[in-house]
Amino acid sequence: MLKNKENPMRQSVATLLLFFCTSSIHAQLVPKDAVPEKVADGYKFTEGPALAPDGSIYFTDIPAALILRFDPKTGKTAIAEENSGNANGLMFDHDGVLIACRHGAREVSSWSLKHSPQRFRPAVSQRYNGKKLNSPNDLDIDKSGNIYFTDPRYGNRDSMEMEIEGVYFQGIDSDGNKAMKPLIRIDADLVRPNGIVLSPDESILYVADRKANYIYAYDVDSPGKVKNKRVFARLNGGEGPGSDGMCVDQQGRLYATGFSKVWVFEPTGQLVATIPVAKPTINVTFAEDNKTLYITANKGLYRVPLNTDATLKHTKYSKDKE
Numbered sequence: 001m002l003k004n005k006e007n008p009m010r011q012s013v014a015t016l017l018l019f020f021c022t023s024s025i026h027a028q029l030v031p032k033d034a035v036p037e038k039v040a041d042g043y044k045f046t047e048g049p050a051l052a053p054d055g056s057i058y059f060t061d062i063p064a065a066l067i068l069r070f071d072p073k074t075g076k077t078a079i080a081e082e083n084s085g086n087a088n089g090l091m092f093d094h095d096g097v098l099i100a101c102r103h104g105a106r107e108v109s110s111w112s113l114k115h116s117p118q119r120f121r122p123a124v125s126q127r128y129n130g131k132k133l134n135s136p137n138d139l140d141i142d143k144s145g146n147i148y149f150t151d152p153r154y155g156n157r158d159s160m161e162m163e164i165e166g167v168y169f170q171g172i173d174s175d176g177n178k179a180m181k182p183l184i185r186i187d188a189d190l191v192r193p194n195g196i197v198l199s200p201d202e203s204i205l206y207v208a209d210r211k212a213n214y215i216y217a218y219d220v221d222s223p224g225k226v227k228n229k230r231v232f233a234r235l236n237g238g239e240g241p242g243s244d245g246m247c248v249d250q251q252g253r254l255y256a257t258g259f260s261k262v263w264v265f266e267p268t269g270q271l272v273a274t275i276p277v278a279k280p281t282i283n284v285t286f287a288e289d290n291k292t293l294y295i296t297a298n299k300g301l302y303r304v305p306l307n308t309d310a311t312l313k314h315t316k317y318s319k320d321k322e
Helices: 008-029 313-321
Strands: 037-040 046-051 057-061 066-071 076-081 087-092 098-102 107-111 120-125 139-141 147-151 166-170 184-187 193-198 204-209 214-222 225-234 246-248 254-258 261-265 271-276 281-286 292-297 300-305
Touching (some): 037 066, 046 098, 046 281, 046 292, 046 300, 057 087, 057 292, 087 139, 098 120, 098 139, 098 147, 120 147, 120 166, 147 193, 166 193, 184 225, 193 246, 193 254, 225 254, 261 281
Antiparallel strands (some): 037 300, 066 076, 087 098, 098 107, 107 120, 139 147, 193 204, 204 214, 214 225, 246 254, 254 261, 281 292, 292 300
């Protein structure tokens, strides 16, 4: 009977080894005395940081309906769009086109960097089975240009045409004309889906459920087809809203926001580092140098240097095209 019981000494040693291993990874990943630096402030609620092909960082102020551009070279921030439809999550595709989740307009749209009377183009995704989307929140784009996005409902729920707050896949025809395929709902069983990101090899899809504070992982069978949904991690403790935007580095580590921190997980789900931020953290992306992490938090934009290599999708895509 005794041989079937846990050995307290062995358990203690295992716990200590895990602690020292985690501490070591944290020390390697986060430079000593690294503190997030505020580089832009004074907005209402910042979201959606996205690395542009020119190395600048675009982000949104949702209530003010602004898309903003921060230039790391000059340290200056300028308004890029004054009528964004309350844009939330942003990402540049492999052609350098900005794709925006427009919370207020209730659609996913492409946006032209060129100045013109109508910078937003016809919606990429607007309806599912004839019903208006709720309030598209965040997105990721795979190597073929297909779009994964979340569609929770924030704000007034009276105008909702769908009860489900889901995760969707917008397929793109591969023949080069970029025609949109019918929208596919890939998960209808989340409370408030929010952040979404693919692993570097695109074999795993991560989705954050902000209300439940869970991060789920799915195996990607093929574009738009997922299976084996499971709990990857849960965020607990701290001030501010829960699980929100995410990004990954080249090693497959997941960087998740929530509760005034950035939480760093190994692909196994092991928490290896936390980066405290002065304000509630909302979303993250890496800079062109592969190492600087940009964070939208409350009313500002922050950055912190890390010892890692990021997955820079627009760079990878442009190389694939050459």
